[in-house]
Amino acid sequence: MRILVVGGAGYIGSHMTKMLVETANEVVVLDSLVSGFRDAVLGGRLLVGDLADRALLDQVFSAHRFDGVMHFASSIQVGESVRQPAKYYRNNVANTLNLLEAMVRHGVGRLIFSSSAAIFGEPERLPIDEAHPVRPLSPYGRSKWMVEQALADYERAYGLRYVTLRYFNAAGADPLGMLGERHEPETHLIPLVLRAASGRRRAVEIFGADYPTPDGTCIRDYVHVVDLCRAHLLALERLMDGGASGAYNLGNGSGFSVREVIDAAQKVTGRNIAVKTAPRREGDPARLVADAARARRELGWRPVYPALETIVAHAWAWEKKSTAAPIQATPG
Template sequence: MQRVLVTGGAGYIGSHCCKALAAAGYEPVVFDNLSTGHRTFCRFGPLIPGDVRDADELERAFQSMAPVAVMHFAAQSLVGESTARPFDTYDVNVNGTLTLLRTMLNHNVRNIVFSSTCAVYGPADRLPIAETTSLNPISPYGRSKLMVEQIFDDFDAAYGIRSARLRYFNAGGADPSGLIGEWHEPETHLIPVVLDVAMGLRKALKVNGGAYPTSDGTAVRDYIHVDDLAEAHVAALRYLIDGDASVAVNVGTGVGSSVDEVVRAVERVTGRPVATQSGPPRQGDPAELVADPALAKSMFDWRATRDLDTIIADAWSWHQSLRRHETVHHKESV
């Protein structure tokens, strides 16, 4: 069985990709320092604790596991934190990737699937966003991801390391089995925050900005089910293993949903009301971000198939399980 080293594989998207890899006949090997990931998510292959900035730890992982390829999720991913602490963002995202690439070269591993972001585009000059859209990131996080994409181009030209860079839009949902799901501390993503309100764990959702030039005045985003996203990674891996050229592609649905539409969908799926309150728009927050996913269909024969209600239903099932676990753990700890 071919092994794939999955950096950051104990996190939200990484763990779902590990499950998809296992289902596709690969053995995922998680390499994660567990700073934001969860040991309980490492269910589909071995875990090697380690940091991508540590060359010795990476060297031992490659020596012991001999992976045929890498999926690279390990990163500092919060935009606000990247602005407040850019050193940490560049250290992990850029320095960590360079250390990983050096180890790949040492072991003649030439294929990598990279967790990139639509933040590399910055404020889009047209919608939906295609890969030909201007690259103008406005945060250290977005700039760090674009730097890594540029590094991949140079390493492809010089060393033959081929990469598939998947530019995410807004991942949501959870594995329907309930084994893994979205679990961030603190939680800042819209769908789990709205679910917290539906569960009565938050009083209301603060809607940041209500006067955008959209159908209902709230910001519009392209929400993709995390299992669709995981399947895109496996398709990208197969594309590289088949010998195809490096590529950067958007992974989204091509359909936008506003904050208000997400709230209504949560109320519809859960049967519970969601209180909202108005807040000021966040600085630099674009009104609308929607992917053009045509290139991913062309390159990988992949497209997203799960809709917003499915995303929310699976997230709701996981969210209830997670919150029950946290309540029990809290009671047992008191």
Template sequence: MKVLVCGGAGYIGSHIVRELTKLNKYEIVVLDNLSTGHTIAVPEGIPVEVGDIRDKQFLEDVFSKHKPTAVFHFSASIEVAQSCVDPLGYYENNVAGTIYLLQAMQKHGAKYFIFSSTAALFGQPERIPIHPDDLSIPVNPYGDTKLAVETMLKWCDQAFGLKYACLRYFNACGADASGDIGEDHTPESHLIPLILQVPLGKREKIFIFGDDYDTEDGSCVRDYVHVTDLATAHILALDYLARENTSNRFNLGSGKGYSVKEIIEAARRVTGHPIPAEIKPRRAGDPATLVASSEKAETVLGWKRQYHSVDDIVRTAWNFHQKHPKGF
């Protein structure tokens, strides 16, 4: 099957490409505008079409040339704080860009769409763990752009039979076991890579944004899920669409929450560095606790996670950062 991976040079996309190549049954094409992705993260021999999903002519050229059957879609802006400053830029890239992509799919008869969605669409959740059908009221533009696409997909299925899977990640983290690819954002805003900048000598300490939350140790609790496990879920989702010919949506997490302080402790154990930390005020828009119920992904897709301990997850990230102290 021919698959197009939009955003395949980025953090999560490149891990999907890597897992897809291992299976030897997909013909893979990567599309990426390289605004945040890295061509070096794409295995040799995989064609990379460099361009933007907001460019309709570019999409027309890519779809005419490659005629993919399935599309994995990771091309999006992902910074919650930035989305509050530039909501229109976020809607333009994440919603308008996806409209053009879906139009190209419709025109060229691509059948399956695997959508990179987010826990951010649940806003302040009504219960923990969060189930896929729980109420979704995003509290920032980023989450809202992802919800808008999820809603659009429902109508695309109804109108022209597009089969889609929405995969809501909780906190994607870690790196491929090889240490060849991993998380490299500029600027970095995610907790684990920021913590690891301390033992790498790039920052003096880590800031803990708030220790007065209603959680066990007062810091925010999140559900950290390894990027290679996320990659496996995407491939299972494509299998599911091809087998069942029905659309669906899934939450992807570990079912267990860890506080910011616990993650810092894990990084101290893994790196052997004291990693000084300082309490700072709360970051705007952070819910106290976000933990997924991944039960549906496990029962319906047969998803089994390979990484269960945060130490193991942090160890893979540390391996990548030690191999690439300056990033890619």
């Protein structure tokens, strides 16, 4: 297949690009490098540019006959989205519409969209399936839901078929240690815990220890980044085979608390990790766990790396590599 990976120099996008190249696909990566890394693109062709540039999009689609597009180029920090909603509606919604319009103009009719469990908001029931009510609590979650709604409208009007994949908590790193998380600032729990283990942080903060959970800390569903990428590939193959559009929740179906993640990290690293308890963060539900039965049934998706210790071990190998040779972000 000939695939355009938008945001393919970022965390999940770079792992996706590596998988596509390894499975003998022709890949073009479009990334602004504002939060991505040039050296994370391990194959294919990298084009540096932004979805806000409509002329560039026309050039890219005119030069290549893509079978499909995978879209990872979103701003992702929930807290920042509350402080700077304009950034999230501009990048996540308006720029995505630029991409969709270019696809329609150039006759590219298949899109795999990176969505989020943030669309659901405070859960009414667990685990969360695709029929769960949608009530996003942040501009970030609302921006993802707006795109999902737009995709349904674009299919009705223009025949653009799509699959939206709603991640719960992406985690881990390439099992061979070639790629991993490099967010700056980092907000995800597992890399923060491992930075505390490696000495790049003094301690890791637990935001709230009084939740109605067995150990008082929040419970989240962690899914390995490689397993997420496998779901994208399966979703694209479904569309290539004439399958219908749809939305799928992606998770392991079992949650782990913040303290369980810290305990797993101490076991994997063999190091004590300093912990500080801080007040709860606004909008943090006590539990978020996915029901991924639909993805298993319709996509044939099965996580290969469901164990928390495996996810942490792969992330720890990347953290040790990053500590030995720190890599700076490429300015965009």
